[in-house]
Amino acid sequence: MPSAFKSNNTVLGSSWHALAILGLNRITLSGDLGLRLLWHIMHLVVSIWYFVLGLTNTLESFFISSGLFKRYRCLDISKVQYLAVVIDSEEARETLKVLELLRWLAAIGLKKVCLYDEEGVLKKSKEALTLWLKSERMSKETTSDQLFEQKYMSLEVISFSDSKHAVAKAANFLFKKHYLSANTEKPKLTEPDMADALEALGYGALEPDLMLIYGPARCHLGFPAWRIRYTEMVHMGPLKFMKFGAIIKAIHRFTTVHQNYGT
């Protein structure tokens, strides 16, 4: 009898223990579900905010393009000596959209533009883009006046191979130049040495003043680090929703920025 009683107690005890664990698990599960629900609500609020912001920006871009805002009518384009446009590689496959963007930039009066996408999609389209620029130039040219030709845009197209890999190649160049000699003294490499090495290997040296980023996020996607020390970076949203007014606004904002360069 006592052993049966003990056995029953043990079974009962185990059952209570199991129920307690089940109860705790249920509370934990509903707690987790509650947290998850709150998280989704937070993100829903953020999405609604961005939807409203998107509508506002679309309306603003329309008014800017129409010339309604006085401050955007006179743009000091000379402050943008060199413009970089970073495009997400997936979006860069829309060559017609890229062509339209270049046409807008040329219409604004930008003379030097650098296009970048990480995977080199734009490099494959470079020929088509350059041909378009040339045909636009030829259709508007009436004389062979050199000054008239200079009005049109020069285009540089780069990818990730011109970025981090270029620095590795430059390091090899510097090694061969400064280290492989009879001189046993340890060379001291400087920033001008690196800049000269990159230039000698044919990598672009110009630093963009302004960078327009087309893609899902405000990321520079690996644009050559050497060239973006003080570049202002603006996120323009996806390429398929690009707006002329947004470009004008970004350039206008850039013209009002004052840089101390660390001083």
Next chain:
Amino acid sequence: MENKEHTLVTRLVGSLVSYMRRFLFRVLSVGPVPNHLAFILDGNRRYAKKWNLGEGMGHRAGFLALMTLMKYCYELGVKYVTIYAFSIDNFRRRPDEVQYVMDLMLEKIEGLLKEESIVNQYGVKVLFIGNLKLLHEPVRIAAEKAMKATSNNNQSILLICVAYTSTDEIVHSAQECCDEIRSSMKVNEEKDVKSDLIKLGDIERHMYMGVAPDVDILIRTSGETRLSNFLLWQTTDCLLYSPKALWPEIGLRHIVWGVLNFQRIYPYLEKRRKKQL
């Protein structure tokens, strides 16, 4: 009696605020939490001017904001926090301002090592990143002492970039690679070098920031949209966020907003990282 009641109420309110903040972080943690946050501490001087404080007071207010922000980051579960404390370009400021900042850094580095500091509270390993030889001697010694004292901490890491610029970091890395290759070569091998011996991985390994993974979110205050030669190499897949607030005004809402935006684009960043592997 009134003072005791006031203190009790203050403590209760403080505890409630702390509980609510931790609960908010629990909710945020349902989604991906950034592993590495970087901050450009811009706006201290403008803050001092805005509130008619002495110029140096802006930097002090900035330090308080930094301590608060670090607490938030470590509570959220961010493992790496990097701050741009002093650029090589900043040495071109007025000598009295440079001296003030150096003195402040020395004071604060020594403060970090005290038992009750945030470093010990959260088990933070402190690393000073940059060309430390350019620092004033007492600051450099204090920095080395702080790194040694916290070397066994492993819960989280604080990287303080001083005498740092990305371009200097890249040149330093190239130099280290060249020195490494040369020291491993025999004399008669030097003339036969034709292929590229330095690979991209070697450059990455010798970066000052090679001790940390790439940055997930870089926050620059004061609404400025440039990186000013900070972590240009490490921000390939990094969300750049520029709140308008001056650095001493930065708060919980900015961290929360940054993390929410990071979580929105996380699938895109993950897809990019997988492509690169």
